[in-house]
Amino acid sequence: MVRGLYTAYTGMVNEQKRLDIISNNLANSATVGYKAENVTSRAFKDVIATKIRDGSNGYVDVPIGTMNLGVKIGETYVDWTQGSLRETDNTYDIAIQGDGFFAVNVTDANGNEETMYTRNGKFTITSEGYVVDCDGNHLQGAGGDVQIPTDAVDVAIKNDGSIYADGVLVDTIALADFEDYNYLDLYGENMFRALDGAQQKNATGAMLQGFTEQSNANVIDQMVSMITITRAYEAGQKMIQTQDTLIGKAVNDVGKV
DSSP: OHHHHHHHHHHHHHHHHHHHHHHHHHHTTTSTTOOOEEEEEEEOOOEEEEEOOOGGGTTOOEEEEEEOOOEEEEEEEEOOOOOOEEEOOOTTBEEEESSOEEEEEEEOTTSOEEEEEESOOBOEEOTTSBEEOTTOOEEEETTEEOBOOTTOSOEEEOTTOEEEETTEEEEEBOEEEESOGGGEEEETTTEEEEOTTOOEEOOOOEEEETEEEOOOOOHHHHHHHHHHHHHHHHHHHHHHHHHHHHHHHHHHTGGGO
């Protein structure tokens, strides 16, 4: 009976962690460039069960097989599928159609700079002409931080990332891509840090000016998953209540005999 309590407990904890991930997907269903996370469940390793010597077997230990002690989170992974493209007609909104990431220069609270990667192409321009994201991180080009003349009247961004200001080439957006996305670690909502061992390759995606890539989290699918998780959690609650009743009977009724 105690094992039943523990098994139900592990199931409820597992469903709570799954619910946290689904809730985060729903919260970011309108976040530009967001990639949904998914999670798998797996059982704990089986353990060998032995019937300790008692009178029924001449006081000899008898192996009775294996048993499992519950469930746990197996793997949390990112869904890299392309999100839908939304036309905004904003000059500095850029969507990537295909594979690749924008490289942005991120500065932390201690002043340390690091290159991060994102699919969020909602950019603006500063008073100095730098192209930045919503957090003020500088978009990277072939020459470093992308900077556009502040007096430019017409800014055109081609599919290959080349930027023309009044017909003059000023920079080319540097798209990055990787051989194995398992070497990318989520940073914040929709940025990724390249881990040791990450190998870059040429990006094949095309850039579309005046568009943004929307979140690939499907709200309906996420809601269905949330309902399924809630029902599994309720089943764990009922199992604990049942086990509690059985323990109560064992203590209060059987114990009197």
